Amino acid sequence: MMSHPPSSLFRLDSSTGEAYYRQIYTRLRSAVADGLLQPGDRIPSARALAAELGLARGTVEAAYSLLAAEGYVEARGQAGTVIAAGVRPAVQAAASKATASRPRTVAVPARHPLLPEEGQDEAKGPRPFQMGIPALDAFPRKIWARLAARAVRATQAADMLYPSPAGLMALRTEIARYLQLSRGIDCRAEQVFVTxxxxxxxNLITRTLLQPGDKIWVExxxxAPSAALLREAGMQLAGIPVDAEGMQVEYGLRHAARARAAVVTPAHQSPTCVALSLPRRLALLEWAAREQAWIVEDDYDGEYRYVSRPLPALKSLDREDRVLYxxxxxxxxxxxxxxxxxxVPRSQVERFRRSAQLFSGAAPALTQHIVADFMAEGHFARHIQRMRRLYAHRRTMAIAGLEGVLHSHVRIDSPPGGMHLLLRLQGRRSDRLLAEKMRQHGMFSRALSECLLAPRAGVAPMIMLSFTNIDSRRRAAELARRILPLLAPA
Ligand SMILES: Cc1ncc(COP(=O)(O)O)c(C=O)c1O
Structure with missing residues (x-):
């Protein structure tokens, strides 16, 4: 019986994109399956292994808790953590030759029932072109880890109680300050609700201000998730077409003036990326004031504009306090x-406070503390500035790489802001079909026709591709060569 696995077992690979905790987890599982580790064998403490591998202790602990949850290892107090009794290798005879990187053939359940079944596979990074994901390689992990460790260490009894359903005041204050400086929004911390x-x-808005049956303008x-959620809440949706100036407000005025609310993405319309023009912003605000309707401004990526400074938010023009930002x-x-x-509007703070108490489970206090510190110490503003420069660069590289290969099949629009490109398909191709094929081939893509409220003829075929995680022109060209055969008629 060995007291420690060889350190070569944990040789980690940074090029695969697989999270380190996952690699440690897989290596140990394989070592058990291959008989290299036996019941009762001690594995290094999380602290020692983290020091040896130059990782945060939490990374190793994440792997160990997964292994413990699946019954591979057990903590024995002073004796440390050991391979659990009853865990059997899959092929006993292979034990002496086994290496850590061998494929898993295993003896114990492959998946813990509580692990996520849906959404991302935790082990992998974003798929190529996956929308809505920031540049994960550029996130300041060291700073984050330092602030997180400090916040954990500073935890007092008061931090362990139920947090306010509206959010921590420290974070609400930072958000209000940030919005003032960067989005031109004049609000007090009391108006900010953390969700x-x-x-x-x-959901909080529909619960607080709307009623089933209300008519709502949607772009x-x-x-799609906005429309789906509103529909589920019993709202009646009025689809308002979008053109080069964003939501066609005059269409809404003509066809559905008596609506209770409008949900808009003014900075970069989702998914076409166009900005809502100033005349339309003013027309929308005027309509809301006249009808006593609400405007929900979904400003999901307004910070990312590459041709000029970010546009001020619609909320910054909201004299009558009709906008929920x-x-x-x-x-x-x-x-x-x-x-x-x-x-939320000043007049509605009390109502939102009451419904947050009822409907909001409150965001984790620890995360809120870390983000508040991240903002207060200036890391947030610096990070956004760096990302703006990085995305401007990646956008140019992605366009060049894609155009070099696909130029006779697509025309690439490069909108002034946002996190994705729009590829207009030439000829009578189906954008939906191409998007589906790309997804089947391990890439990500969203077709414009998939973002319609209901199927409609005459919409130009277009697919959306995110460039935020495409780190070179060569990588973009490589991916374009994978798209090329998929453009052939089915
Ligand atoms: C249009 C739009 N609104 C909002 C969001 C943000 O959603 P969440 O805060 O749930 O990540 C996204 C994310 O992709 C989005 O595309």
Whole structure:
């Protein structure tokens, strides 16, 4: 019986994109399956292994807790962590020759029932062109880890109680300050409600201000989750077409003037990326004031504009206080953080406070603390500035790489802002079919026709591709060569 696995077992590979905790987990599982580690064998403490591999201790602990949850290892107090009794190698005879990187053939259940079944495969990074994901390689992980460790260490009894359903005041204050400086929004911290994502924000709005049966303007094409959530809440949707100036407000005035609310993406219309023009912004605000209707401004990536400074938010023009401003940390930090915010009209603060108490489970306090510190110490503003420069560069590289290969099949629009490109398909091709084929081939793509409220003829075929994680022109060209055969008629 060995007391320690050889350190070569843990040789990690940074080029695969597989998270380190996952690599450690897989290596140990394989070592058990291959008989290299036996019941009762001790594995290094999380602290020692983290030091040896130059990783954060939490990374190793994440791997160990997964292994413990699946019954591979057990903690024995002073004796450390050992391979659990009863775990059997799959092929006993192969034990002496086994190497850590051998494929898994295994003895114990492959998947813990509580691990996520849907969405991303945790082990992999974003798929090529996956929309809405910021440049994960450029996230300042060291700073984040330092602030996170400090916040954990500073935890007091008061931090362990139920947090306020509206969010931590420190974070709400930072958000209000940030919105003032960068989005031209004049609001107090009391108007800011921290939520666990845009959908949570929208849900809070429907619960607080709307009633089933209310008519709501939504952009068509638009962001499908908004429409789905509103429909589910019993709202009657009025699809408002979009053109080069954004939502056609005059269409709404003509066909559905008596609506209770409008949900818009003014900075970069989702998914066409066009900005809502100033005359339309003013017409929308005027309509809302006249009808006493609400405007939900979904400003999911307004910070990212490359040809000029970011446009001020619609909320910054809102003299009558009809706009609910919804922001998210998904694009400026990372989506797994599940943190967003909502700025509500002053007159509605009390109502929102009551419905947050009822409907909001409150965002995790620790995460809120870390983000508040990240903002207060200036890392947030610096990170956004760096990302703006990086995305401008990646956008240019992605266009050059894609155009070099696909130029006779597509025309690439490069909108002034946002996180994705629009590829107009030449000829009578189906954008939906191409998007589906790309997804089948391990890439990501969204077709414009998939973003319509209902199928409609005469919409130019177009697919959307994110460039934020495409780090070179060569990589873009490589991917374009994978798209090329998929453009052939089916
Ligand atoms: C149009 C739009 N709104 C909002 C969001 C943000 O959603 P969340 O805060 O749930 O990540 C996204 C994310 O992709 C989006 O594309």
């Amino acid at each position: 666990s994502g845009y959908r949570d924000s929208l 068509d094409p638009g962001y 919804a922001g998210t940390f998904s694009k400026v930090l990372f989506p797994a953080i599940r943190l967003a915010y909502l700025v």
